[in-house]
Amino acid sequence: MTILSVSELNQYVARILSQDSLLSSLRVEGEISGGKLYISGLYYFTLKDSKAQISCVCFKSAMSNLGCKPVDGQHVSITGYATIYEQGGRFQIIVRSMERAGEGLLYAKFIELRDRLQKKGLFADERKKKIPYLPQRIGVVTSLEGAVIRDIVHILRRRFPGFVIKIFPVSVQGSSSIQEIVAALALANSETDCDVLIICRGGGSLEDLMPFNSEEVALAVSASEIPVISAVGHETDYTICDFVSDLRAPTPSAAAELVLPRKSDLLANMDMYCNRMKMLLLHALALADSKLKHLTERPVLTQGDYLISSRPQKLELFGWRLHICLNAVSANQPIRIARLKDRMGKSYLSILQNRSVLLDKGQNMLRANISQKLSRERLRLDKLAAKLLALDPNAVVRRGYARLSCLKTGRAISSLEQLTIGADIRIYLADGIADAGIKELYTLELLENSQAESLPD
Numbered sequence: 001m002t003i004l005s006v007s008e009l010n011q012y013v014a015r016i017l018s019q020d021s022l023l024s025s026l027r028v029e030g031e032i033s034g035g036k037l038y039i040s041g042l043y044y045f046t047l048k049d050s051k052a053q054i055s056c057v058c059f060k061s062a063m064s065n066l067g068c069k070p071v072d073g074q075h076v077s078i079t080g081y082a083t084i085y086e087q088g089g090r091f092q093i094i095v096r097s098m099e100r101a102g103e104g105l106l107y108a109k110f111i112e113l114r115d116r117l118q119k120k121g122l123f124a125d126e127r128k129k130k131i132p133y134l135p136q137r138i139g140v141v142t143s144l145e146g147a148v149i150r151d152i153v154h155i156l157r158r159r160f161p162g163f164v165i166k167i168f169p170v171s172v173q174g175s176s177s178i179q180e181i182v183a184a185l186a187l188a189n190s191e192t193d194c195d196v197l198i199i200c201r202g203g204g205s206l207e208d209l210m211p212f213n214s215e216e217v218a219l220a221v222s223a224s225e226i227p228v229i230s231a232v233g234h235e236t237d238y239t240i241c242d243f244v245s246d247l248r249a250p251t252p253s254a255a256a257e258l259v260l261p262r263k264s265d266l267l268a269n270m271d272m273y274c275n276r277m278k279m280l281l282l283h284a285l286a287l288a289d290s291k292l293k294h295l296t297e298r299p300v301l302t303q304g305d306y307l308i309s310s311r312p313q314k315l316e317l318f319g320w321r322l323h324i325c326l327n328a329v330s331a332n333q334p335i336r337i338a339r340l341k342d343r344m345g346k347s348y349l350s351i352l353q354n355r356s357v358l359l360d361k362g363q364n365m366l367r368a369n370i371s372q373k374l375s376r377e378r379l380r381l382d383k384l385a386a387k388l389l390a391l392d393p394n395a396v397v398r399r400g401y402a403r404l405s406c407l408k409t410g411r412a413i414s415s416l417e418q419l420t421i422g423a424d425i426r427i428y429l430a431d432g433i434a435d436a437g438i439k440e441l442y443t444l445e446l447l448e449n450s451q452a453e454s455l456p457d
Contacts, residue, residue: 010086023082026093028054029101032074045070047078047093056080058095067099067107077101106206110213114240117215122222128246129227131259135195137164138259139226141184142200143172148252152198155256160263166194172201177211182220189225196259197224199241200231200252209233212241221245231255394428403428407435416441 004012017023028047035045041060046053056078058066068076080095099107117123138156142148149167156163168184171177181199188194199221201212211217212232221228221244230245231252242248249255389395397403404413407424419425419438427434 006089007086010084010089014084014086017082017084020082025079026081027077027079028093029077030054030075032070032072032076035070035072043070045072047076055090055092056095057092058098062096065097067097070098075101100206106210106213110206110240113213113215113218114243117218117240117244122218123243127222131227131229131247132195133261135259137166137194139166139168139188139194139197140200141168141170141181141188141197142252144169146202148200148202151253152200152256155253156260159257160260162263163260173204173208173211178214178216181211181217185217185220185224185228189223192226194226196227196229198229198231198249198252198255198259199245200249200255201233202252203234203237209237209239212239214240217241218244229255229259397428398430400430416443 030047030049030053033046033048033053035043037043041063043058043063045056045058047056048054058070068074070076076098077100078093078095078098080093080097082091082093084091121127140149140152142152144167153165156165166188168188170180170184172181185197185199188197199212201209209232212230218240221230221241227247228245229247229249230239230242231249231254232239232241233251235250235254247258249258393403405411405426405428406413406418407426411418413419413425419441421438421441423438425436425438427436
């Protein structure tokens with residue numbers, strides 16, 4: 001039997017625990033007890049149920065992964081792995097994450113539905129309807145039990161006495177609450193006598209608020225023709241109904257304050273606007289009275305006879321002045337015309353001289369350019385003629401050669417392969433054409449061999 005030290009035994013047990021597939025990845029549910037957070041960031045607590053308990057430790061790096069703030073007495077579900085604290089020999093769980101027991105799945109469903117409805121566009125601002133400023137009839141979809149409806153009525157009575165409210169009683173939690181809320185929204189829209197709807201309930205756990213996180217309620221709120229204010233839970237609670245509704249209120253009491261303004265504020269504003277209108281009217285009347293007084297004091301009204309009697313004298317004076325001006329203009333007109341003619345003649349002569357000089361320069365430049373271009377084109381034409389002459393087959397014939405073609409087809413002959421014995425050919429010479437027939441065909445190689453044999457030894 002091997003004798004082990006205490007540390008060796010604890011190390012061996014820790015190694016066995018780390019190799020176990022179940023203990024290396026645990027999910028345990030229980031109640032927090034004796035939790036303590038140290039300055040170093042370590043959080044120690046005991047997880048227990050009715051029959052047993054186990055020590056747990058959460059390192060500082062894992063505290064950010066906790067889905068909830070750990071509190072003694074809280075029922076939670078943790079994930080982690082089992083190990084042994086070697087120095088103390090204590091069996092414990094190293095916690096990786098934590099969430100409230102029973103709410104993790106509900107929260108996951110909430111996130112999935114929220115993202116899906118958001119992709120469909122149900123949360124878009126452009127589809128939200130405007131809440132009326134002074135609704136004549138307010139519909140409330142909530143439970144008749146509890147303090148919510150009493151708070152809403154109390155706040156509305158305090159803010160705007162004489163309001164009209166219509167209650168659509170429903171269950172706000174439980175198995176039948178979803179169908180009741182959907183039916184209440186459908187009933188309110190079918191009656192069409194409400195200007196705005198408030199759908200509300202008090203605070204509660206995530207499980208309590210799940211009817212307002214259902215797809216059925218979200219679609220019913222989205223389809224409502226009447227603007228909907230959602231006021232579910234406390235200020236920190238957010239539900240799918242809040243996102244789909246036309247306006248979210250943090251609490252039911254806040255919804256009552258948002259749906260109606262204070263009547264006293266409206267009356268005070270009316271008094272203020274009435275006083276401003278009175279001041280503006282008095283100011284306008286005073287200004288009009290001042291203008292009227294100024295007009296009545298003008299000479300045209302107070303001294304009308306004097307003004308009329310002085311008009312003929314002024315008219316005679318203006319006529320005399322006009323006559324003098326016309327005579328002066330008539331006397332100076334011939335002189336001005338002569339001066340203008342003289343200036344125009346000089347200007348035209350100068351312009352014609354300048355244009356003549358420019359025209360001569362242009363003609364000289366045009367002649368020079370045409371001459372240069374003709375010289376270049378003539379030289380280019382001579383070069384092309386020389387090339388054409390060099391390529392002319394008749395020129396070759398004139399130098400003592402002959403050109404052959406097939407008599408039937410007219411195609412030029414350049415090789416023995418195009419000829420057969422007895423074929424008719426046409427011979428083009430410098431001074432005429434001759435037709436002939438082929439008697440024999442000799443290749444160049446055959447001719448060279450025959451010449452070599454004919455040479456004397």
